[in-house]
Amino acid sequence: MTDAYLGIDIGSISTKGVVVDADRTIVARSYLWTEGNPADAARRVVADLASQIDRDVVRVRAVGTTGSARRLVGAMLGAAVVKNEITAHAVGTTYLHPDVRTILEIGGQDSKIICVEGGIAVDYAMNTLCAAGTGAFLSSQAHRLGVEVEEFGPIALTSKRPANIAARCTVFAESDLVHKIQVGYAREDIIAGLCRAVASNYLNNVGKGKKITAPVVFQGGVSKNVGVVRAFEDMLGMDVLVDPDGHLMGAFGVALLAAEASAGAGRGTAPAGDGDGGEGDGEPFRDGAFDFDAVGDFAFKTREIECSKCANHCEIICVYRDDALIDSWGNRCDQGAVKAGL
Amino acid sequence: MTDTDDTASERGGSASTGRSRACDGATTSAEGESGIGADVENLLGHADGSDDTLRARIALQMERKRPPRLVLPRPRPKRDRHARTRVAFLRYSYYDIVFKFFVEHVLDADYLPLPEPTKRTVELGSRNSSDSVCAPFKHILGDYLEALELGADVLVQFAGPCRLGYYGELQESILRDMGYEFEMLNFATVTGKPLTEYIEVCKKKVNPNLSVPHGVRGMLIAFQMIEYLDEAQDFYLAHAGFEAERGSFDRALAAYHADMRTVVNEYDLMDAHKRGMAALRALEVRVPVRPLRVGVVGEYFTAADPRSNLGLERKLLDMGVEVHRMLNMTNRNLRYHEKNLRAGISDYVRYDMGPTSSMTIAATLKYAQEGFDGVVHLKSSGCTPEVDCIPVLQQVSHDTGMPILYLSYDSQTSDTGLDTRLEAFYDMLAMKKERTAS
Numbered sequence: 001m002t003d004a005y006l007g008i009d010i011g012s013i014s015t016k017g018v019v020v021d022a023d024r025t026i027v028a029r030s031y032l033w034t035e036g037n038p039a040d041a042a043r044r045v046v047a048d049l050a051s052q053i054d055r056d057v058v059r060v061r062a063v064g065t066t067g068s069a070r071r072l073v074g075a076m077l078g079a080a081v082v083k084n085e086i087t088a089h090a091v092g093t094t095y096l097h098p099d100v101r102t103i104l105e106i107g108g109q110d111s112k113i114i115c116v117e118g119g120i121a122v123d124y125a126m127n128t129l130c131a132a133g134t135g136a137f138l139s140s141q142a143h144r145l146g147v148e149v150e151e152f153g154p155i156a157l158t159s160k161r162p163a164n165i166a167a168r169c170t171v172f173a174e175s176d177l178v179h180k181i182q183v184g185y186a187r188e189d190i191i192a193g194l195c196r197a198v199a200s201n202y203l204n205n206v207g208k209g210k211k212i213t214a215p216v217v218f219q220g221g222v223s224k225n226v227g228v229v230r231a232f233e234d235m236l237g238m239d240v241l242v243d244p245d246g247h248l249m250g251a252f253g254v255a256l257l258a259a260e261a262s263a264g265a266g267r268g269t270a271p272a273g274d275g276d277g278g279e280g281d282g283e284p285f286r287d288g289a290f291d292f293d294a295v296g297d298f299a300f301k302t303r304e305i306e307c308s309k310c311a312n313h314c315e316i317i318c319v320y321r322d323d324a325l326i327d328s329w330g331n332r333c334d335q336g337a338v339k340a341g342l
Numbered sequence: 343m344t345d346t347d348d349t350a351s352e353r354g355g356s357a358s359t360g361r362s363r364a365c366d367g368a369t370t371s372a373e374g375e376s377g378i379g380a381d382v383e384n385l386l387g388h389a390d391g392s393d394d395t396l397r398a399r400i401a402l403q404m405e406r407k408r409p410p411r412l413v414l415p416r417p418r419p420k421r422d423r424h425a426r427t428r429v430a431f432l433r434y435s436y437y438d439i440v441f442k443f444f445v446e447h448v449l450d451a452d453y454l455p456l457p458e459p460t461k462r463t464v465e466l467g468s469r470n471s472s473d474s475v476c477a478p479f480k481h482i483l484g485d486y487l488e489a490l491e492l493g494a495d496v497l498v499q500f501a502g503p504c505r506l507g508y509y510g511e512l513q514e515s516i517l518r519d520m521g522y523e524f525e526m527l528n529f530a531t532v533t534g535k536p537l538t539e540y541i542e543v544c545k546k547k548v549n550p551n552l553s554v555p556h557g558v559r560g561m562l563i564a565f566q567m568i569e570y571l572d573e574a575q576d577f578y579l580a581h582a583g584f585e586a587e588r589g590s591f592d593r594a595l596a597a598y599h600a601d602m603r604t605v606v607n608e609y610d611l612m613d614a615h616k617r618g619m620a621a622l623r624a625l626e627v628r629v630p631v632r633p634l635r636v637g638v639v640g641e642y643f644t645a646a647d648p649r650s651n652l653g654l655e656r657k658l659l660d661m662g663v664e665v666h667r668m669l670n671m672t673n674r675n676l677r678y679h680e681k682n683l684r685a686g687i688s689d690y691v692r693y694d695m696g697p698t699s700s701m702t703i704a705a706t707l708k709y710a711q712e713g714f715d716g717v718v719h720l721k722s723s724g725c726t727p728e729v730d731c732i733p734v735l736q737q738v739s740h741d742t743g744m745p746i747l748y749l750s751y752d753s754q755t756s757d758t759g760l761d762t763r764l765e766a767f768y769d770m771l772a773m774k775k776e777r778t779a780s
Contacts, residue, residue: 068758086766120777121770123745126763209736313461 004058005262006290007255008045008077009085009248010038010069013108013135014221016251017045019053019060024095024256028052029248038069039076039300046077050292060290064088064258066250068109075319075327076300078285081257085250090114090121092253093217096243101213104232104240106198106222108135111206115213125206134198135221137170141177141194145187149225156192156227163193173197195227199235214238219246299323307331424550427525429496430454430489432482433463435647436575437671439602440567441498447560447606449548454494456485459649463488468753470516476505477722477752478643481650483513490522496548501530502642503697504727563608565676570615572672574598577622579655579665584633586626591659594621630662632779634771637709638667639702640720641728644751645669651720651751652760658718661768666714668705669698690734696727703734710742715771717744718764723752745770 002021009016011034019028030048034041042065064081065074066088074082085107093103094116103114111134115123127134142149156162163185166176173194180190203212218240222228224247232240245252285291301320306313310333318328429451431441438455445453459481467484486497497517499510510528517524527547532539545552574595582591598618605611636658644650646669658665683700684691687707694700706717719735721728732748739746747767749760 084762084765084769086762087769090770118777120773122743122774123739124766124770125748126766209733211740310458310460 002058003061005255005259006060006063007251008065009250010067010073011108012068015041015045016248017049018248018251018255019049020255042073043295046295062258062262064254066254080261083254083257086124088250088253091256092249094119097217100215100217102216104218105220107220111202113206113210127206152191153226155188156195159188159192161189162196163189165193165197196231198228199231217241219249221247426452427495427548428452428454430494431498432485433459440564444564448557451548464753476724479509480753496525496527499528501533568671572670581627583659583663584627584629586628590625633664635664635714637714637717639705641725642698644722645720652757657764669701695730699727699731702731706735706738710744717746719746719748723750
């Protein structure tokens with residue numbers, strides 16, 4: 001019997017999950033597309049992880065969720081920790097790379113930079129009003145060029161003269177790109193130009209005013225693109241480290257936080273004598289261990305209701321498991337609080 | 343008289359009335375009666391095109407279009423035909439309490455209270471504003487539209503040293519184009535002018551019977567009220583994060599505000615303030631040994647107005663943080679001394695950069711020197727003066743090692759995105775503090 005912790009990072013584009021054992025080593029990893037259905041993606045990730053571990057030996061004691069669907073999936077899985085992705089990434093990366101000074105992260109729709117000193121985050125920035133130069137942009141341009149986005153990196157590396165593509169705004173970058181295609185630029189030059197555009201856009205927006213000190217770790221889905229990695233190295237004039245598990249770092253970080261919470265007096269730590277499984281408790285836990293099969297058995301539904309208690313008409317999001325309300329949020333005041341059992 | 347009019351030549355009768363009108367309507371009918379013959383003689387006798395002749399001819403033509411008035415206009419002073427006006431302000435944090443007092447006791451008019459702002463307010467405002475204008479403009483326009491729907495006669499707009507100074511004019515023009523009828527008391531039109539001009543414009547737009555001595559007394563109370571309200575808010579921000587009973591500070595502050603709304607003179611004001619502060623101080627708090635301290639700085643509206651920043655202060659307090667904010671009406675309007683403030687930040691700034699820039703930078707530096715854990719900088723998207731502050735703040739952050747979170751708001755900003763960033767900022771500060779403690 002060994003204790004383990006499950007971390008899931010449900011992003012806009014992809015859903016990541018890891019299981020770490022008591023030594024904080026990753027024993028199972030999963031990476032799938034969210035496909036606009038975070039609940040189902042989480043279920044698939046859980047099933048995928050379950051198939052990779054010996055469930056008679058490994059007992060998952062606590063669950064952590066992060067990413068933009070953290071709250072929904074957190075409610076589904078009875079998570080002990082529901083944490084924002086910035087903290088999760090910082091915790092995960094500083095654990096694996098204690099000497100890291102700067103973390104660059106580009107995901108599907110967001111990008112962030114975290115400055116680290118002595119193993120703790122001291123400053124961060126995240127894109128605010130605009131998602132220019134994130135993974136979603138690269139995906140849509142790959143589609144336009146008829147190339148798989150996974151092939152972008154190797155193709156970019158073959159370019160000798162990257163095209164200069166205006167990167168400030170996704171729409172203008174696209175116009176520029178179309179223009180360059182139409183005048184006959186080589187495909188690899190355009191792709192290399194796009195990779196450079198992503199890197200320079202990142203440094204000019206999110207990275208603006210932040211001191212980028214080596215060692216630099218680059219992660220998030222876009223870090224799998226060697227063309228962007230090369231562009232960062234050229235622009236920063238320093239090595240950029242990409243961890244093979246870099247895309248899982250959010251899930252890893254939140255698994256670590258779940259382990260920490262569980263070591264404290266947190267939830268999920270073996271509710272004594274609860275032989276009936278977690279149903280009474282409203283959580284998919286059995287005998288104090290996460291029940292991988294239970295997740296598939298429940299039907300999760302999300303409904304949005306418009307509160308009419310005052311003129312603000314808050315949109316309240318209610319999550320139901322088998323028609324029983326398990327969580328709700330979105331209300332601005334207590335009048336709109338929707339509680340289980342009402 | 344009717345006889346004369348009938349018997350005299352039609353032209354003559356008309357000419358006399360016509361002329362009397364030309365002479366400011368001061369001529370009585372008796373005068374007209376006696377002078378008719380001579381007048382007609384004079385006017386029509388010499389068809390030489392002299393001024394009098396010309397005027398008479400014009401008068402005659404006018405008469406045909408518009409018959410003479412039976413009752414001549416009688417001058418009546420404006421104060422006798424003045425109806426009380428309903429005055430509405432824009433919404434700005436808890437200062438509606440002061441606005442109400444100002445309207446009732448300085449302008450001596452009726453105050454139109456606005457209900458809590460809702461999503462509809464900003465939707466209304468955004469729909470009728472240019473998309474690229476800053477969020478405060480949209481919020482304020484929404485306020486005005488709601489005020490007009492509720493029957494406001496006069497809308498009040500502040501003066502401002504940034505684009506805000508032009509907003510009143512622009513908003514007035516938008517509202518008039520939409521077909522609304524109202525008066526606009528726009529203080530930007532008298533900025534920098536002597537007090538008499540302020541009084542004049544208030545008399546003209548709101549209340550011609552305005553009493554200056556009464557108004558001055560009211561104004562002094564209003565100023566004191568601002569200072570008291572800000573004092574209570576400062577206390578609330580510093581302590582509510584550690585309240586033993588959830589919601590106790592919110593309730594006490596709301597009761598205090600309700601109390602302040604009933605104030606009519608300086609004695610009430612002092613009593614209400616004392617009662618309110620005593621109630622706030624009596625609340626139980628559980629302050630940790632080393633609490634996280636966060637300063638809030640930034641642009642006038644977004645930093646201080648909860649609906650403009652999606653209740654940022656409450657969110658910070660809910661995380662158990664001690665919050666400080668230098669920017670309020672007391673510090674920015676009543677006790678503001680640009681040059682002295684700038685002298686304190688002379689390492690970073692030489693010139694006045696905009697309406698709240700010096701205060702943003704001075705406050706940030708002060709918080710850094712006092713060992714705060716972090717600062718949150720708030721601005722509406724596209725607020726140029728505050729955008730200019732950011733490089734300076736980055737330098738301060740770099741020099742002092744205090745992290746700063748930069749947030750930009752527009753009317754579309756989502757609560758979820760804000761929560762994620764604030765939560766991450768809190769985690770970062772908390773982990774840093776924990777690490778440095780051990």
